[in-house]
Amino acid sequence: MTLLAADFEFIAKLIHQKNGLMLTPEKEYLLETRLSPIARKWNLSDLPALVRKLRVFAEPALLEEISDAMTTNETLFFRDLKPFEALKAEILPKLCAARKGTKRVRIWCAAASSGQEPYSIAITLLEEKHKYPDIQFEIIGTDINKDILKRAEEGIYTQFEVQRGLPIQLLVKYFKQDGDRWQIKDELRRMVQYKVFNLLQDPAQFGQFDIIFCRNVLIYFDIATKQKIVERLHSRLAHDGYVVLGGSEAMLGISEKFTVPAGLRSIYTPLSK
Amino acid sequence: MPSCLLVDDSRVVRIVARKIFEDLHFSCDEAENGQEALDKIAVESPDVVFLDWNMPVMSGIECVVRIRSMTLFKQPKVIFCTTENDFGKITEALTKGADEYIMKPFDGDAVKSKLAILGLL
Numbered sequence: 312m313t314l315l316a317a318d319f320e321f322i323a324k325l326i327h328q329k330n331g332l333m334l335t336p337e338k339e340y341l342l343e344t345r346l347s348p349i350a351r352k353w354n355l356s357d358l359p360a361l362v363r364k365l366r367v368f369a370e371p372a373l374l375e376e377i378s379d380a381m382t383t384n385e386t387l388f389f390r391d392l393k394p395f396e397a398l399k400a401e402i403l404p405k406l407c408a409a410r411k412g413t414k415r416v417r418i419w420c421a422a423a424s425s426g427q428e429p430y431s432i433a434i435t436l437l438e439e440k441h442k443y444p445d446i447q448f449e450i451i452g453t454d455i456n457k458d459i460l461k462r463a464e465e466g467i468y469t470q471f472e473v474q475r476g477l478p479i480q481l482l483v484k485y486f487k488q489d490g491d492r493w494q495i496k497d498e499l500r501r502m503v504q505y506k507v508f509n510l511l512q513d514p515a516q517f518g519q520f521d522i523i524f525c526r527n528v529l530i531y532f533d534i535a536t537k538q539k540i541v542e543r544l545h546s547r548l549a550h551d552g553y554v555v556l557g558g559s560e561a562m563l564g565i566s567e568k569f570t571v572p573a574g575l576r577s578i579y580t581p582l583s584k
Numbered sequence: 585m586p587s588c589l590l591v592d593d594s595r596v597v598r599i600v601a602r603k604i605f606e607d608l609h610f611s612c613d614e615a616e617n618g619q620e621a622l623d624k625i626a627v628e629s630p631d632v633v634f635l636d637w638n639m640p641v642m643s644g645i646e647c648v649v650r651i652r653s654m655t656l657f658k659q660p661k662v663i664f665c666t667t668e669n670d671f672g673k674i675t676e677a678l679t680k681g682a683d684e685y686i687m688k689p690f691d692g693d694a695v696k697s698k699l700a701i702l703g704l705l
Binding site for chain 2: 387392470471474475476478479480482483487488491
């Protein structure tokens, strides 16, 4: 059943408050396809009935299910390839040279989803590790959706998923086969720590990072929310660190505190603080 | 326009693969087994060979070994596309000269992804 405009606005506002996602009226189909199963699960006849229940009381468990359902978890190994090539060829050599003293490079993957991106980062680091034997790498993967993070922690992928973006040599090197499923080897799983985290919150608890991957996330937020998130990323980033955005994302109109190093695209470094 | 030789004894698989490759602006030719593939490679020198494993006359694994021993102006990239999805078979194919490997069933996204990895897109 189609939602009334007022009902759509109500639920869109609720989702925006919970996780910052911006739902425009043309995305109404998303509400219908993703929230109808939740309505059924909560023994509600349809979406309008779900909205009526939420208007009376937005039960936290229900709100969380709605928030999780509306989060887009589309991801793949080595998505767009170029950021990982830049990590290997530009970012790691510079950062590792600058971290000879601390011997530590910290990376935050801010939309870890089911793990393909943090594991792609981890694989890149392992492949390059011989060049930086003294450097200790730490990867934190966060996502608002706790169920998707459970999948990430398990690191088990279908045949379909491992054939998206992952070179076959890396599949046989870093995964073990279990029937038609493939699991990330323990050595790699241990490199990533996963934590549930809402990008609208203050990330101060995680400390300072040298590289922040925040790819294909900002596109889902309105400009004010983008500015708030980017400001927080900036506050967590080392003065010579890097923020990696998605291929179609840019800081233009969001923040004037970053610049793009020569030769890189969608990768930013902070202007002097 | 890059070129591809589709090698599979299944006509249906060749039709599906041809559609995928042609949509990616590859010119395509077809072979029904490894021997026919070798004959065509010697003449056409394709950029990529999309190769099944189990075929009559000559298997894909024997075919890739022969391809790698051929004196060609330019060695083609070889992508296996097969129902042989066991870890041991994949490593055998890589050892014998395959560049990439797709486990059937396959779709356009998998092919596109592998071609991008090989720098052919």
